[in-house]
Amino acid sequence: MEILWVLIALVMMxxxxxxxxxxxxxxxxxxxxxxxxxxxxxxxxxxxxxELDIRMPGPDQDLLDxxxxxxxxxxxxAAAQLLAGTESEGERRWQRVQAFAGAAALELQQRPGGxxxxxxxxxxxxxxxxAPKDAGGxxxxxxxxxxQAWRTSTPGTDDFRIIMEEAKAACGEAALLxxxxxxxxxxxxxxxxxxxxxxxxxxxLWLKILDRAPTHMGAHLAALHYWCEKWHxxxxxxxxxxxxxxxxxxxxxxxxxMPLFAVFEHLPEVNLVSGFYQSEVVxxxxxxxxxxxxxxxxxxxxxxxxxxxxxxxxVRGERWAEAMNQLVHVDGHVGxxxxxxxxxxxxxxxxxxxxxxxxxxxxGGSPATLQA
Numbered sequence: 001m002e003i004l005w006v007l008i009a010l011v012m013m014x015x016x017x018x019x020x021x022x023x024x025x026x027x028x029x030x031x032x033x034x035x036x037x038x039x040x041x042x043x044x045x046x047x048x049x050x051e052l053d054i055r056m057p058g059p060d061q062d063l064l065d066x067x068x069x070x071x072x073x074x075x076x077x078a079a080a081q082l083l084a085g086t087e088s089e090g091e092r093r094w095q096r097v098q099a100f101a102g103a104a105a106l107e108l109q110q111r112p113g114g115x116x117x118x119x120x121x122x123x124x125x126x127x128x129x130x131a132p133k134d135a136g137g138x139x140x141x142x143x144x145x146x147x148q149a150w151r152t153s154t155p156g157t158d159d160f161r162i163i164m165e166e167a168k169a170a171c172g173e174a175a176l177l178x179x180x181x182x183x184x185x186x187x188x189x190x191x192x193x194x195x196x197x198x199x200x201x202x203x204x205l206w207l208k209i210l211d212r213a214p215t216h217m218g219a220h221l222a223a224l225h226y227w228c229e230k231w232h233x234x235x236x237x238x239x240x241x242x243x244x245x246x247x248x249x250x251x252x253x254x255x256x257x258m259p260l261f262a263v264f265e266h267l268p269e270v271n272l273v274s275g276f277y278q279s280e281v282v283x284x285x286x287x288x289x290x291x292x293x294x295x296x297x298x299x300x301x302x303x304x305x306x307x308x309x310x311x312x313x314x315v316r317g318e319r320w321a322e323a324m325n326q327l328v329h330v331d332g333h334v335g336x337x338x339x340x341x342x343x344x345x346x347x348x349x350x351x352x353x354x355x356x357x358x359x360x361x362x363x364g365g366s367p368a369t370l371q372a
Contacts, residue, residue: 006155036141040084041357043367044324047332052346056099057336058304063096069104076127076137088181091301094218097183100124101143105151107354122256135178139187142170146190147167155194182212182219189222193231202226216253217302220245221261228265238262256292259307260285264309264337277317286313290322304329308336308349315352324370327353 056063062082069078080101086093107120124144127137145167153160168191174184185208192202209219227233227241242262249255263285268276276282289310296303307326313365314323330336331353339345360370 007353041353044328044357044370045331046327046353049346049350051332051334052349053333054340054345055335056095056333057308058096058330058333059094059303060301067099068101070123071103074123074126076123076130079123080127080131080134080136083140088178088183089213089216091218094181094183094186094216095142095301097139097187098262100140101147104140104144105147108148109151131176135174135181138174138177139169139181139183141182142167142174142187145170146187146194149194150190153169160194164191166201167191170193180212182209182216185209185212186216186222188220190218191267196232197226198302199232202232212266215250215253215255215304220258221305222254224261224265226259228262230265235266238265247364249292252295252297254292254296254300254302254306256295257289257309259280260289260306260309260313261337262315277313282313282317284317286310286317289313293326304333305336311349311352312338315356315359318359320356320363321365323352323356324360325366327356328370 007169028161048170066078066082068077079339083093086096101124104121104124109120111118121144124137124141125128127134128141130139142231145163149160153163166199168188171184171188171191174187175181178184185205188205189209192205196206206223207222209216213219224238225231227238229235233241234251239262242258244338245255245258249258264280289306293303293310296306307330310324311330313318313325314326334340334345334349337347340346
C-alpha cells in the first residue's frame with residue numbers, strides 16, 4: 001500500500017512540474033535563483049511579479065482613474081460620465097461595464113454589510129436609484145447580477161437560478177433604455193448559458209447582437225462558452241462557431257483568432273500527448289491568431305486578450321521568440337485568459353514569462369536582439 005501511495009505522489013508531482021520542465025534538447029537547464037546563468041526577465045524591462053496588474057488585460061488609464069474615484073468616494077457619477085462618453089458598439093464599453101460590475105461585486109464580497117456597516121458596492125445601488133433611466137447604470141447592474149450568480153452560487157441550484165432570472169429581467173430593462181446598444185444582449189449571453197437556453201432561443205438572442213455589432217469580439221467570446229462541450233454544445237459545435245466567425249472576419253478584425261479560443265476551451269485537463277502544442281489543429285489556430293494580431297489596430301481593446309492567450313500557447317509550443325514578441329506588448333497587465341483562471345494570475349503569468357526568456361536566451365536571443 002505504501003508503494004502505491006509513493007507512485008501516486010510521483011504522478012501528481014509530474015503533473016505539477018511537468019509543464020514547466022522543458023526538454024534539455026532545447027538547451028534549457030534549471031539553475032538556482034540568482035545564479036549567473038539564470039535568465040532574468042528584468043533585463044527586458046519586464047515588470048516585477050508583485051507589480052503586475054491583475055485587474056485588466058491591458059492599459060485603460062481613464063477606467064483606472066474613475067474606479068479610484070468611485071471606490072474612494074462611493075459616488076457613481078464619474079462612472080456614469082465615463083460610460084456616457086464611451087462608444088456603445090465598441091469593445092471598450094463592454095470591458096468598462098464588466099470592470100464596474102466586477103468592482104461592485106468584489107466590494108460586496110469583501111464587505112457584505114451588517115448591523116454597523118453598510119454593504120460594499122453601495123454606489124451602484126445609489127446609481128440605479130438616482131438615475132433609473134441611465135442606460136449605463138442599468139447595464140452595469142445587469143452585469144453585476146450575472147457576476148454575483150457565478151461568484152456566490154452553484155449553477156443548477158435554486159439560488160443561482162433566482163439571481164440569473166433577476167439578471168435576465170435587468171438585461172431587458174437595460175435593452176429598453178438603449179435599443180441600439182448590444183451590451184444588454186451580450187450580458188444576457190451569460191444568462192443564457194447559466195439558465196440553459198434552448199439552442200433556438202440562444203440563436204435568436206445571438207441574432208440581436210449580430211444586428212447591432214456583428215464583429216464584436218467580446219460578444220463572440222461570450223457566445224463561444226455556450227457552444228462548448230462543458231456547457232450546452234460540443235467540441236464540434238464550438239469549433240464550427242469559431243471557424244465561421246474567423247471566416248467572415250473583416251480585414252483588421254481579431255475574430256480570426258477565435259479558433260485559438262475554441263482550442264483553449266477544449267484543452268485536456270492533463271495533456272499526456274507529446275507534441276500536442278505542435279499539432280496541426282493547434283498550429284493552425286496559433287497562425288490564425290498571429291495573423292489577427294498583426295492585422296489589428298494597435299489600440300484595439302481586445303488585442304491584449306489575444307496576445308495573452310498566444311503567450312501561453314507559444315511557450316507550451318516552445319516558440320520562444322514569438323512568445324517574447326507578444327510579451328513585450330502585454331507585460332504589466334495580466335487580467336486575461338489563461339492567467340485569470342488560476343488562484344494567482346500574476347504568479348502563473350510570471351512562470352510562463354520566465355520560461356519564454358529562458359528558452360529565448362538558450363537559443364541565442366538577448367535583449368539586444370528582441371524587437372517589439
